[in-house]
Amino acid sequence: MTTKSLTFPRLFPRPQAKWGIWSWIGTVDHKRIGTLYGITAFIWFIVGGIEALMMRAQLASAEASLIDPETFNQLFTMHGTTMVFLVIMPLSAAFFNWLVPLQIGARDVAFPRLNALSFWIFLFGSLIINASWLTGNAPNGGWFGYAPNSGTTFNPGLGMTYWIVGLNILGVASIAAGLNFIVTILNMRAPGMGMFKIPIFTWMTLITSILIVLAMPILAVAGIQLQTDRVYGTHFFNSLGGGDPVMWQHIFWLFGHPEVYILILPAMGIVSEVLPTFARKPLFGYPFVVFAGAVIGFMGWFVWSHHMFTVGLGPAVNTAFAVSTMLIAVPTGVKIFNWLGTLWGGNIRLNTPMLFSISFIAMFTIGGLSGVIHASPPTDSQQQDTYFVVAHFHYVLVGGALLGIFSGIYFWWPKFTGWFLNEKLGIANWALMMIGFNLTFVPQHWLGMDGMPRRIYTYAENMGWENSNLASSIGSFLLGVGILVFIINVFYSMMKKKMAGADPWDGRTLEWSTSSPPPEHDFDEIPQVKYRDQFWFDKYPETISEYYGHNDDDQAVPSGAQIDDDGEAAELPVVSGGADDGHGDGHSAIHLPDKSYYPFILAFGLAIFGTAFVTDGLVLFAGAPFFIWGLLGWSMEPVND
């Protein structure tokens, strides 16, 4: 090949290092990017948790004065923003990155450098939002940033500007990642893997990615409109100029409700992988789980106004949204019955990932039920802006999304690292989290029913709210101890290094067919797929007829033989390992994309652009060289030298 291409002068040689910090900055490996997402998000998780504990400390007793009202506003704003955008979404992204290529039998995502760009933009965006703490201007308008409270009239500081800039930058990262996973899942599946043979976690990733790609631009629009209102004096949400603050609520929740499903669907995918593995049964009603996920993803667009029942949109609108909100509980309920059906009659092993997954079902059901309660506008009018709502969404987001994520961490940790997390500490972690979580949020239901409003920094002594608040605060610190046990577990297990093989749980999907941790190229041979849960049937071909009834294999292959011996699936070994392609180490012929610095440089330039809004317009000129350098260098850099 002697094709001519444009070249861009390199200031640095292309990164080659396999270890050390430069190997991470230049990485395009989906597993390393997943690790970066995971570690970064976990650090923000600790930050967001500390913010929550500070609020609970203040609320533990009536008329406390640990924290002044202004700081309290900043704390609840940043707690919500952090947990949604900097913790649950990127922790899910960590799993997407690690697992999707492994589950579909690919060697990387479709656009490895774009993937790296997503991470770096996410990192810089999260740093910009949190840098507001250092300048004393943390955002204080709530994670929903309602206008006109978030406009300059009522919020003259720089806080909400940090918030908008940070979220818009994070939005770019999410959209880029979403595009990447859609294309990866649609185009890079292993031979033979039809859409209804891909593992359920990958399905949920696909639906989540579609939601991200469609919902994040709406948040970007809301951010841009609020930003121009704040910075240039436009009138989008300014009623004096003909604008309407309710418009903000519509646009924000049109993004915000799909966002809820962006947060929960990955956890549902994780649970749908853990339960079949430890019940030693296939997922009950796989097509129903897929369709329920798709229906949730679709209907999630038609329920946003249930966040706005008390705005006064009129009975017709409220009724329509009440009905659609109640309807969306149906596919969610379908999933819960599928999970129960998976457990039913299974050969259940109760270890840490399984405990987290079963707790997920229970806690998420509670959160779902309290959700249906305020799908009714008259009921919601009572509960709007009370602790009842706080309790509800923490049951779905902590009891749902976070427990699912912890289940996934314990489940796939041996695959990520090659060693197990300690089981006893794991169970202690689970028990403390469950006790602490329920102790925190059960009393908040009562507080909400009793009329305690959200987002107040203190309350009067004679309201009768003290005991419940104290219990809630004690629970929150227990929850914190549970997280601490997890951190201890990671370091303790790292020292003990109880090694795990390639397939420690007797898994069902392709990621367990490669070594733990997987080699850089994931699979020595790209797997051939014939069945859903292909890896399981490779191990136990005698179970094929049990699950699929009569099929060709039944006739052609005696029980116990390799299923790919019937000629259809060629002679390639299905399971990786021990490949003999005649290249010495077995994989020197595999081409992986080379490392690249340009995603980092481009993201850095973009981040400097962002800081211009909170510093000075001239800063744009400081970002431009990095941005242009990254863009041109990238576009003229070949994937492989």
Added chain:
Amino acid sequence: MWTFLGSDVMFFGAFIATYLVYRGKSLNGPYPSEILNIPITSVSTFVLLMSSLAMVLGLHYVKSGEKNKATLWILVVVVLGAVFMGFQFVEFREFAHLGLTPRTNIFGTTFFILTGIHGAHVTIGVLWMAFLAYGSHKGSLRADNAQDLEIAGLYWHFVDIVWIVIFTVIYLISATDGPPPGMESVIHG
């Protein structure tokens, strides 16, 4: 690219929806009927649509390996895109001169932000096409990687189509929009 365009549809969709919701809600002038110049904008719309034709021809000649014709037609796209930007620049300046800025009223706010965001898309497209025209001239854009141009072309056609929607919504539908009902006497009386 199709997925990105899907994302961008939502982006423009939200801005256009905002415009439509706020249509006719301006509390003071200038109103659309007083300021929009449909003949001139029709010309710039024509220019932008013709650039899509040039885009198709450029892609055709890249695929058939006729380097010079390909470079020429991609350059035509760049020039027509730049001319459209020029029209928009003149229009913005004219409006500002007539007293309509993003701060003046809700029409100004929604008009300038929506068309401005579209203009930013055109600018990015012009720069992208200029880069590809250079690549075509240098021989790095050939039939075997014509996909590079095809992807850029998808973007370009998309930005054109969005303009057709914007032109319809802002210029054609709102052309007669004056003060909101009941406000005429307040403003002009």
